[in-house]
Amino acid sequence: MWESFLEFCSWFFVTGDPLIYGAMVSIALTMVAIVFVLTKYKKWGWLWREWLTTVDHKKIGIMYLIASLLMLFRGGVDAILMRVQLAFPNLEFLHSDHYNAIFTTHGTIMILFMAMPMMFGLFNMVVPLQLGARDVAFPFLNAVSFWLFMFGAMLFNLSFVIGGSPDAGWLSYPPLSQNEFSPGPGQNFWIWGIQISGIGSLATGINFIVTILKMRAPGMKLMKMPMFSWSVFSSCIMIILAFPILTVTIALLYLDRFAGAHFFTMDGGGNPMMYLNLIWMWGHPEVYIVVVPAFGIFSEVVATFAKKKLFGYKSMVAAVMGIAILSFFTWAHHFFTMGTSASVIAFFAITTMLIAIPTGVKVFNWLFTMYRGKISFKQPMMWTIAFIPCFVVGGATGVMLSVAPADYQYHNSYFLIAHFHQVLIGGVVFGYLAGIYYWWPKLFGFKLDEKLGAWGFWLWNIGFYVCFMPQYALGFMGMTRRYYTYGWDYGWESLNLVSTVGAFLMGAGFVFQVWQILYSIKHGERDTTGDPWNGRTLEWSIPSPAPFYNFAVVPQVKETDDFWRVKEEKANGTYKEEPVHLEPIHMPKNSGLPFIMSVFWFIAGFGFVWEWVWMAAIGMIGVFLTMWARSFQYDTDYYVPVDEVRRTEASLGRVY
Numbered sequence: 018m019w020e021s022f023l024e025f026c027s028w029f030f031v032t033g034d035p036l037i038y039g040a041m042v043s044i045a046l047t048m049v050a051i052v053f054v055l056t057k058y059k060k061w062g063w064l065w066r067e068w069l070t071t072v073d074h075k076k077i078g079i080m081y082l083i084a085s086l087l088m089l090f091r092g093g094v095d096a097i098l099m100r101v102q103l104a105f106p107n108l109e110f111l112h113s114d115h116y117n118a119i120f121t122t123h124g125t126i127m128i129l130f131m132a133m134p135m136m137f138g139l140f141n142m143v144v145p146l147q148l149g150a151r152d153v154a155f156p157f158l159n160a161v162s163f164w165l166f167m168f169g170a171m172l173f174n175l176s177f178v179i180g181g182s183p184d185a186g187w188l189s190y191p192p193l194s195q196n197e198f199s200p201g202p203g204q205n206f207w208i209w210g211i212q213i214s215g216i217g218s219l220a221t222g223i224n225f226i227v228t229i230l231k232m233r234a235p236g237m238k239l240m241k242m243p244m245f246s247w248s249v250f251s252s253c254i255m256i257i258l259a260f261p262i263l264t265v266t267i268a269l270l271y272l273d274r275f276a277g278a279h280f281f282t283m284d285g286g287g288n289p290m291m292y293l294n295l296i297w298m299w300g301h302p303e304v305y306i307v308v309v310p311a312f313g314i315f316s317e318v319v320a321t322f323a324k325k326k327l328f329g330y331k332s333m334v335a336a337v338m339g340i341a342i343l344s345f346f347t348w349a350h351h352f353f354t355m356g357t358s359a360s361v362i363a364f365f366a367i368t369t370m371l372i373a374i375p376t377g378v379k380v381f382n383w384l385f386t387m388y389r390g391k392i393s394f395k396q397p398m399m400w401t402i403a404f405i406p407c408f409v410v411g412g413a414t415g416v417m418l419s420v421a422p423a424d425y426q427y428h429n430s431y432f433l434i435a436h437f438h439q440v441l442i443g444g445v446v447f448g449y450l451a452g453i454y455y456w457w458p459k460l461f462g463f464k465l466d467e468k469l470g471a472w473g474f475w476l477w478n479i480g481f482y483v484c485f486m487p488q489y490a491l492g493f494m495g496m497t498r499r500y501y502t503y504g505w506d507y508g509w510e511s512l513n514l515v516s517t518v519g520a521f522l523m524g525a526g527f528v529f530q531v532w533q534i535l536y537s538i539k540h541g542e543r544d545t546t547g548d549p550w551n552g553r554t555l556e557w558s559i560p561s562p563a564p565f566y567n568f569a570v571v572p573q574v575k576e577t578d579d580f581w582r583v584k585e586e587k588a589n590g591t592y593k594e595e596p597v598h599l600e601p602i603h604m605p606k607n608s609g610l611p612f613i614m615s616v617f618w619f620i621a622g623f624g625f626v627w628e629w630v631w632m633a634a635i636g637m638i639g640v641f642l643t644m645w646a647r648s649f650q651y652d653t654d655y656y657v658p659v660d661e662v663r664r665t666e667a668s669l670g671r672v673y
C-alpha cells in the first residue's frame with residue numbers, strides 16, 4: 018500500500034505533461050465556476066431536490082443525454098488528436114505512448130460512455146411514454162443505474178488527470194493488459210470504470226424488460242407495441258445476457274493483476290485466448306445492443322414522416338428478436354486469424370453472414386414504408402435517410418470481413434476501422450441523433466432549429482465519407498490499425514490527409530449542433546400541441562413537456578399506432594368519447610440513496626484502482642450500508658390528489 022502511495026505521489030509531482038496539467042487546470046476552473054454559480058444563485062437545494070435525488074425517468078433521461086453529449090465531445094477530441102497525428106508521415110504531435118492511450122480511451126468512451134448512456138437516455142425519455150406508463154417498473158433502481166454509470170464514467174475519465182490513462186486498447190487484451198506490460202493504475206481505471214457503470218447497465222436492462230412486460234397500457238398487446246419499444250426489448254435481452262459476462266471477465270482480469278492469479282496469463286495454467294473468447298461474447302452482442310435501438314428509432318421516424326403505417330411490422334419484430342439471438346453466436350469472427358479449426362471458423366463465418374438477412378429485411382421495410390409516402394424532410398427524417406446508404410455499405414463491408422479467408426487480409430487493418438466506424442457512426446450516432454431531434458420537443462417543449470441543424474447534418478455527412486472512405490483503401494494498401502505514425506515510402510500520405518480533413522468537418526458539425534441547442538433554448542419553435550410532428554404513438558397524445566406523472570388518465574389501447582387511430586376517428590367522426598374520470602396517481606418518492614451509494618462505489622473503485630485495500634473496504638462498507646438503509650425505507654411512494662392533477666392539466670391547456 019505504501020508503495021502505491023509513493024507511486025501516486027511520484028506520479029503527481031514528477032509527471033510533467035502539459036496536456037495533463039492543462040486538463041487539470043481547466044477541470045478545476047470549471048468546478049470552481051459551477052460551485053460559484055450554484056452558491057451565488059442559491060441553487061444547491063434545487064440541484065439536490067430536482068436532479069440528484071430524482072427518480073423521474075424523464076429527468077434521468079435528460080441527465081443521461083447531457084452526460085453522453087459531454088462524452089461525445091471528449092471522445093471526439095481524442096479522435097481529432099489522433100487524426101492530426103496521422104495527417105502527415107513522421108509527425109511527432111503525439112508521442113507513441115500517448116497515441117496508445119488516446120485510441121484506448123476514445124474507443125472505450127465512445128462505446129461505453131457515449132453510445133450506452135445516449136441509448137439509455139433515449140430509453141428513459143421515451144419508453145414509459147410510448148407504453149402509456151407512469152414511470153419505469155423500478156424507478157429507484159433506475160436512479161441507481163444512472164448514478165452508477167455517472168460515477169463509473171467519472172472514475173474512468175479521472176485516469177487522464179490522475180495516474181495515467183489505460184493504453185491497451187478498448188478491449189484490453191492480455192497479456193498486454195497484465196501488470197507485466199501495463200504496470201500502474203491506468204488499466205485498473207479501465208477495469209473499475211467499466212465495472213461500476215456496467216452494473217448500472219445490467220440493472221437498466223432488467224428494469225426495461227420488466228417495464229415492457231408489465232407496464233404497458235391496457236389493451237397494448239405485445240404485438241401492438243410500438244417498434245422502438247420492441248427494439249429496446251431486444252437490446253435489453255442482449256444486455257442481461259451479455260453484461261454478466263463482461264463483469265466476470267474483467268473481474269478475473271483484475272484478479273490477475275491484483276492477486277497474481279493466472280486466468281489469462283501465458284503461464285501458470287492461464288490462457289489469454291480465454292479472455293478473447295469471453296470479452297467478445299460480450300463485445301459482439303454489445304455492438305448490436307447499441308445499434309438495435311437505433312433501428313427502432315428509424316422505424317418510428319420513417320412511419321411518422323412518410324405518414325404511413327410501418328411496412329412489415331411483424332417481420333420487423335421478428336428481425337430485432339432474430340438479431341438478438343444470432344448476435345450471441347458470432348463472437349469468434351473477431352479472431353478468425355488466431356488459429357482454430359476450419360469447422361469452427363466456418364460455423365462463425367456462416368452465423369455472421371446470417372445476420373445480414375434480418376438486417377436486410379429491416380432496410381427493405383424502411384424503404385417500402387417510404388415508397389409513395391408523403392415524406393416531409395425534417396431533421397429526424399434527414400438523419401434516417403442519410404443512415405440507409407451509410408449503414409448498408411458499412412454492413413456490406415462487415416459481410417466481407419466475415420469471409421474468413423479474406424479476413425486474413427483485412428483483419429486489424431484500416432479496412433476494419435472503416436467498417437466499424439461506418440456502422441457505428443452511420444447506424445448508432447445517426448440513429449440516436451434522429452431520435453434526439455424527434456423526441457426533443459416532447460422532453461423540452463420546443464423544437465431544435467432547422468437551419469443550424471442543416472449545417473450540422475451536412476458537415477457530419479460529408480465529413481463522414483471524406484474521413485472514412487479513404488480508410489478502406491488504406492486498409493488494402495497495408496495500413497494497420499493502431500499505428501501512431503508511418504513513413505513516406507508507403508504512399509499513404511494523401512489518403513490520410515484527406516481522412517483528417519473529414520474528421521475536422523465532423524467536428525465542425527458537432528460545434529453547429531451545440532450552437533443549435535443553445536440557440537434553440539431561446540429561439541426554438543415552441544410546441545404547444547404536444548404533437549409537433551403529427552405523430553402516431555402514445556407519447557404524442559400528452560402535453561410537451563410531459564407532466565411528471567405522464568398520463569392524467571391511462572389510455573385504453575386498441576391498435577398499433579393507437580394515437581393515430583384516435584386522430585383518424587376524430588377526423589371522420591367515428592370517435593366514441595369515453596367518459597374519463599381522474600383518479601389519484603400513485604408515484605414513487607425521490608431518494609438520495611442512489612447518489613450516495615454511487616459515491617461509495619466511486620470511493621471503493623478509486624481504492625481498487627490504487628490497490629488501497631482500506632479505501633476499497635470503506636467504499637464497499639458504505640455501499641452495503643446504503644443498501645441496508647434502503648431495506649428499512651417503507652415510505653417510498655405517495656399519491657397525487659385528483660385536484661392537483663386537474664390543476665396541472667389545466668395549466669397545460671387540458672380540461673378534465
Ligand code: HEA
Binds near residue numbers: 307380408444
Ligand atoms: C454498431 C456496430 C456494428 C455493427 C452493426 C456491425 C455489423 C456487422 N459486423 Fe462488425 N464490427 C464492429 C461493429 C459493428 N459491426 C466493431 C466495433 C468491430 C471491431 C472491433 C475491434 O476489433 O476493435 C467490428 C468487427 C467486425 C468483424 C471482425 C473483423 C476482424 O477483426 O478482422 C467482422 C467479421 O466478420 C464483422 C462483421 C460484421 C457483420 C457481418 C455485420 C452485419 O451485422 C451487417 C449486416 C448489415 C448489412 C449487410 C447491410 C444491410 C443488408 C442488406 C441491404 C441486405 C443485403 C446484403 C447482403 C446480402 C450483403 N465486424
Ligand code: HEM
Binds near residue numbers: 123523
Ligand atoms: C467523430 C468521428 C470519429 C473519428 C474521426 C474517429 C477516429 C478514430 C481513430 C483515428 C481511431 C484509431 C485508429 C487506430 O489507430 O487504430 C479510432 C478508433 C476507434 N473508434 Fe473512432 N472515431 C470517430 C468516432 C467514433 C465513434 C462515434 C465510435 C463509437 C460509437 C468510435 C469507436 C471507435 C473504436 C471502438 C475504436 C477502436 C479503439 C481501439 O483500437 O482500441 N469512434 N477512431
Ligand SMILES: [Cu+2]
Binds near residue numbers: 351
Ligand atoms: Cu462482431
